[in-house]
Amino acid sequence: MPNETVTHSILKANGPQLDWIEDTVVREVPLTIHYNREEIATLLCSPFQTEELTLGFLINEGFIQIPEDVYEIRHDPLDHLVWVEGKPCLLQKELMSKRFVSACCGKSRASFCFANDALMVKPVTSTYSILLQEAYDYAKFLQSYLPLFQETGGIHSGGVGNRGEAVLTSYDIGRHNVFDKLSGSAFRSHLSLENHVIFFSGRVSSEILLKVAKMKVPILIARGAPTDMALSQATALNITVIGFAREQRLNIYTCSERIIR
Structure with a gap:
């Protein structure tokens, strides 16, 4: 993957031994x-x-x-610029507003979100369910789908x-970028x-959970841990969150009825 990595001269220590090597x-x-x-x-991302x-x-x-909202998309890979022509967005400036605190989904569950999240995010209605073994299989696939991580130690995948x-699969230096x-x-x-699963290499924060809700995905499987705010949102938005997923181990935190033995 010559466009996605570079080599760098480093001084590698192994006990008392120091050696100059080329690292990826x-x-x-x-x-x-x-x-x-x-x-x-401007997003910082993998190319x-x-x-x-x-x-x-x-x-x-x-x-x-x-898809009909997008008329044209042009990409300049040398200067890392993208131009999109699409359906006029009347709230374009407001959509990039700062974060604010809102109480949403009742029962005093507070969350930090973008202003447009309050309008865009609704509880997931999918009744989709999977076998427990299927969840293990996704975790195993995620572990095997990490060649760039194994080479560099510097990316998230999903x-x-x-x-x-x-x-679908993807990877990036930024965990938010993986979901986008x-x-x-x-x-x-x-x-x-709506009837799919997302599996992911990182931890589950409230912002990640909101992205899953916007995508209307009912089940999220992650190798990392969730935060308490993410779990509060997941309960309110009817999303199954699985964390610490390995080949034959995982924790089901919310909406466990979607996982069948």
Whole structure:
């Protein structure tokens, strides 16, 4: 993967021994996104699935909703710029507003979210369920789908699964970017994620949970730990959260009825 990594001379220590070696380092680039000729954001990311990342970001921030909202997308890979022409967004400036605190979903569950999250996020209605062994299989696949991590130790990875099969996969230096890339890939493929699983290499924060809710995915399987705020949101939004997933071990934190023995 010559475009996604570089080599760097390092001094490697092994006990008292010091040796100069060439090490592989993951690349990080600033990707600047323009929507209807206005600069929207600059994302620090891996130079992979750039257009999918752009589309997923625009979906999850409320700029676009359906493929017909996108008229044209152009990418300059040398200067890391993307221009998207699409359906006019009347709330374009408001959608990039600062965070605020809101009480949502009742019973005094407080969460930090973007202003547009309060409008975009609704409880997941899917009754989709999976076998426990299927959850183990996704965890095993996630562990095997880490060649760049094993080479560099510097990326997150994730995927979308259905019936035990990985339908979409992605990776990036940023865990948020992994979800945006998956969302953008599904968007391009006209794939509804309501009866799918997302598996992910990192921890589950409230912001990650909100991205899953926006994608309308009912089950999230992660190798890392969830936060208490993420679990409060997951309960309120009817999302099954699984953490510490390994080949034959995992913790089911919320909405356990979706996991069948």
